[in-house]
Amino acid sequence: xxxxxxxxxxxxxxxxxxxxxxxxxxxxxxxxxxxxxxxxxxxxxxxxxxxxxxxxxxxxxxxxxxxxxxxxxxxxxxxxxxxxxxxxxxxxxxxxxxxxxxxxxxxxxxxxxxxxxxxxxxxxxxxxxxxxxxxxxxxxxxxxxxxxxxxxxxxxxxxxxxxxxxxxxxxxxxxxxxxxxxxxxxxxxxxxxxxxxxxxxxxxxxxxxxxxxxxxxxxxxxxxxxxxxxxxxxxxxxxxxxxxxxxxx
Amino acid sequence: xxxxxxxxxxxxxxxxxxxxxxxxxxxxxxxxxxxxxxxxxxxxxxxxxxxxxxxxxxxxxxxxxxxxxxxxxxxxxxxxxxxxxxxxxxxxxxxxxxxxxxxxxxxxxxxxxxxxxxxxxxxxxxxxxxxxxxxxxxxxxxxxxxxxxxxxxxxxxxxxxxxxxxxxxxxxxxxxxxxxxxxxxxxxxxxxxxxxxxxxxxxxxxxxxxxxxxxxxxxxxxxxxxxxxxxxxxxxxxxxxxxxxxxxxxxxxxxxxxxxxxxxxxxxxxxxxxxxxxxxxxxxxxxxxxxxxxxxxxxxxxxxxxxxxxxxx
Ligand SMILES: Cc1cc2nc3c(=O)[nH]c(=O)nc-3n(C[C@H](O)[C@H](O)[C@H](O)COP(=O)(O)OP(=O)(O)OC[C@H]3O[C@@H](n4cnc5c(N)ncnc54)[C@H](O)[C@@H]3O)c2cc1C
Ligand SMILES: Nc1ncnc2c1ncn2[C@@H]1O[C@H](COP(=O)(O)O)[C@@H](O)[C@H]1O
Numbered sequence: 302x303x304x305x306x307x308x309x310x311x312x313x314x315x316x317x318x319x320x321x322x323x324x325x326x327x328x329x330x331x332x333x334x335x336x337x338x339x340x341x342x343x344x345x346x347x348x349x350x351x352x353x354x355x356x357x358x359x360x361x362x363x364x365x366x367x368x369x370x371x372x373x374x375x376x377x378x379x380x381x382x383x384x385x386x387x388x389x390x391x392x393x394x395x396x397x398x399x400x401x402x403x404x405x406x407x408x409x410x411x412x413x414x415x416x417x418x419x420x421x422x423x424x425x426x427x428x429x430x431x432x433x434x435x436x437x438x439x440x441x442x443x444x445x446x447x448x449x450x451x452x453x454x455x456x457x458x459x460x461x462x463x464x465x466x467x468x469x470x471x472x473x474x475x476x477x478x479x480x481x482x483x484x485x486x487x488x489x490x491x492x493x494x495x496x497x498x499x500x501x502x503x504x505x506x507x508x509x510x511x512x513x514x515x516x517x518x519x520x521x522x523x524x525x526x527x528x529x530x531x532x533x534x535x536x537x538x539x540x541x542x543x544x545x546x547x548x549x550x
Numbered sequence: 551x552x553x554x555x556x557x558x559x560x561x562x563x564x565x566x567x568x569x570x571x572x573x574x575x576x577x578x579x580x581x582x583x584x585x586x587x588x589x590x591x592x593x594x595x596x597x598x599x600x601x602x603x604x605x606x607x608x609x610x611x612x613x614x615x616x617x618x619x620x621x622x623x624x625x626x627x628x629x630x631x632x633x634x635x636x637x638x639x640x641x642x643x644x645x646x647x648x649x650x651x652x653x654x655x656x657x658x659x660x661x662x663x664x665x666x667x668x669x670x671x672x673x674x675x676x677x678x679x680x681x682x683x684x685x686x687x688x689x690x691x692x693x694x695x696x697x698x699x700x701x702x703x704x705x706x707x708x709x710x711x712x713x714x715x716x717x718x719x720x721x722x723x724x725x726x727x728x729x730x731x732x733x734x735x736x737x738x739x740x741x742x743x744x745x746x747x748x749x750x751x752x753x754x755x756x757x758x759x760x761x762x763x764x765x766x767x768x769x770x771x772x773x774x775x776x777x778x779x780x781x782x783x784x785x786x787x788x789x790x791x792x793x794x795x796x797x798x799x800x801x802x803x804x805x806x807x808x809x810x811x812x813x814x815x816x817x818x819x820x821x822x823x824x825x826x827x828x829x830x831x832x833x834x835x836x837x838x839x840x841x842x843x844x845x846x847x848x849x850x851x852x853x854x855x856x857x858x859x860x861x862x863x
Contacts, residue, residue: 317813318678327682395650396659419795423677425662427650430620434654439621439725442647445788455729459788460643461565461742461797466729467619473726479795480782515659519672519685527820530841536854537861539826542842544863547824549803550746550770 302412302471303358304347306381307402307432308340310365310372310391311422324520327422329391336372339417341379342477345484346447347415348380355449356413358382362405364398365391370500377495378487384500385409389512395423397505397512399431404508406436411472413454418443418476429476439469445480551579551670554608554630556639556648557586559594561616566743567640569601569707570699575638576603577667577702583608584712585630587623589616599712601705607712612719617728618644624651625720631656631692635670641696641798642742653694660694661686665701679794679817699742700800700821734787736774738764741792744773746803749792749819752779753808753829753848760786762852763807769859775799775819777809793818808848811836828852 312318312327313335319328336344350356359381363369366388373384387401406414416429433440441447441456448455450468458465459478469475487495505512533539543550553575558565568584575582583606586595595609608630614622631637631652639645641663653660665683666674672687673695741747748763748770760774767774775797776790792799794817804822809815811827811834819825820839827840830847837843844851 312678314814318681320682327678394659396653396657399654421679421794424679424794425660426646427653427660427662430647430650431654433621434624434651437723437725440647440651441726442620443643458643458647460731461789463731463733463787463789465731468727468729470725470727479778480788515688515690516661517687517689519687521677521682521684524676524680524683527825527839529838530825530843532843532845534844534846536851536858539842539844539855540858540861543803543824543826547803547841549824550859 302356303360303409304350304356305360305362305406305409305411305414306340306343306347306376307362307414307416307428308344308372308376309337309363309417309420310334310369311337311420314338314421320521320523324522326518326521336375337417337420339419339477339479341484342479342481343415343417344376344379344381345482346477349482350449360385360409360411362387362402364389364393364401373500374495375487377498378492379485380491383498386500386502387505387508388502389505393512394514394516395425395427396431396515397510399428399435400510400512401505401508402428402432403435404510413472414474416474416476418478429474433474436474439473441467441469441473441475443478444475445478447475447481551635552581552583552633553579553636553638554634555582555584556627556637556645557584557598558640558642558644559586559588559591561588561591562594564594564598565642565644566704566740567642567699569704570702571638571640571697572601572603572705573702574664574667574697575636576705578636578670581605585627587615587626589613595714597707599714600710601707601712602709603705604710604712607714608717609714610717610719614719618648619726619728620648620651621725622722623648624655625722627652628655629720630717634692636693636695638695638697640699642699645696649694649696656692656694658690658692658694659688660696661688662696663698664695665698679813680820681813698798700798734789738767739771739773741773741775741797741799745801746770746772747775747799747801748772748805748807749775749777749809750780750785750807751777751809752783754780754785757785765856766852766859769856777815806836807852809836810834811839
């Protein structure tokens with residue numbers, strides 16, 4: 302089967318972000334970018350399925366500015382086969398992104414779409430669930446295990462109370478959680494090979510998708526800060542402070 | 551304004567976040583309906599009718615709703631949504647799994663994880679692991695919203711007298727099947743509603759060593775949480791994880807033991823009222839946000855803390 306993996310380019314998870322001084326957005330200029338960590342896990346899972354002989358082709362898709370080609374190259378260097386870039390605003394909303402991936406899904410006919418559970422910039426946690434709704438497909442969200450079982454995939458989902466096991470009939474959409482796997486690093490030969498793999502470039506207009514915004518960002522601000530407090534040096538002192546100063550125990 | 555709140559429950563009891571979501575709904579308007587979809591939930595719906603501020607309880611009983619499968623629930627909520635200006639669910643794994651699918655069916659851009667309500671169409675939500683707060687205005691006809699439950703008080707199950715109305719289930723194709731679950735059972739309070747939490751990180755070194763935290767938790771009536779590193783290392787189950795991609799908590803007291811304080815962990819706990827950090831590395835970033843810091847080895851500190859708590863105030 303074919304697997305489609307939507308990936309997003311975001312500020313690297315190790316970078317401390319800054320809000321622009323005009324409070325309009327988070328500063329993206331001259332900031333280190335990387336593939337969203339959850340998307341790396343989705344790419345890795347697709348590659349493992351191919352290594353297990355269950356998948357023939359892995360197609361990456363990203364929606365964003367031309368620079369997002371770099372992120373596709375990263376995924377191709379990990380082992381995906383080809384990429385699709387839909388050139389659109391970097392801040393296309395999850396509904397718009399889901400509609401574009403929906404259109405690509407109808408063109409490419411994958412049996413499985415693997416996404417990250419959330420993009421660590423907007424923290425929306427919506428796109429995969431929306432895509433499954435648009436397609437009328439089953440959804441396994443926040444998965445930490447995936448097994449192909451004939452016409453089903455069985456997934457283990459990380460839920461608030463523990464773990465849940467669900468059988469999804471194929472075709473299906475799944476969104477991956479951190480404990481599904483440890484993504485590999487691309488080797489130098491694979492980075493070289495990735496340069497030759499094809500990337501198609503499309504536009505929302507070509508796909509016939511309207512991605513006009515439904516929400517307006519009024520402003521973006523730093524959250525109220527928290528100051529360091531005092532140091533204690535014994536358990537008795539800590540308990541005394543918690544009882545008599547903070548009055549929380 | 552009429553607002554529909556999707557209740558999260560296990561058939562017998564509401565999950566606590568539902569009550570906080572009802573409080574958030576009350577800040578938007580006063581005509582609040584609560585949907586209880588499940589199997590055999592009639593007695594729960596009668597309890598819900600007594601929640602302060604709720605005017606109507608919609609109940610639907612059908613085995614297909616028993617396991618919260620979004621493929622089955624989304625068409626049901628879609629069929630009800632057009633009577634409402636807002637549809638709210640808690641930003642728990644339940645709400646996150648379900649509401650975006652409803653949003654897609656209704657062609658609405660959902661607003662995730664709101665922490666404040668400025669007006670009927672303008673909301674505040676944390677982005678970038680809570681390192682920025684975005685104020686967002688929606689122009690969709692129906693607003694679909696998940697609520698950061700720690701940012702709102704819980705409504706009380708008392709004083710209300712809502713009407714209870716049965717609604718029909720909506721036929722749908724079976725796309726997925728629930729196979730089973732492994733829920734963590736504990737006598738301790740639930741993480742997201744506990745007033746005291748003690749969490750352990752990689753510094754704990756093993757799952758067995760968490761018993762030191764459990765002892766203090768029991769002395770304080772606290773819940774036990776963990777960092778991602780502790781969960782990944784297999785010390786404790788996944789549902790202990792606090793942070794950007796785990797649970798968001800805001801107790802009166804949060805005690806972080808052997809946790810360095812990565813931004814992704816802080817995202818889940820920095821709104822706690824009082825933060826205590828116990829760490830042997832005085833440079834650990836957790837000390838920058840702790841009200842009380844104690845630079846010490848946790849293996850001597852935890853028994854000492856247990857002993858000190860045993861003394862009378
Ligand atoms: C996309 C993404 C999402 C993430 N989501 C989350 C999340 O939701 N929650 C989360 O927690 N993390 C999350 N992380 C991981 C996060 O970045 C950190 O790696 C993690 O929080 C570190 O856990 P830790 O503090 O327990 O471990 P470490 O950073 O290794 O810190 C261990 C601490 O223990 C101290 N210590 C060791 N021995 C002792 C001792 N004997 N006595 C006292 N102190 C001791 C050390 O000084 C150190 O400060 C995420 C990361 C990514 C990339
Ligand atoms: N612009 C985008 N391009 C490609 N995939 C995306 C994009 N935005 C989100 N996704 C996918 O949807 C997942 C969840 O994102 P979100 O719903 O924004 O939290 C990500 O991990 C990606 O797999």
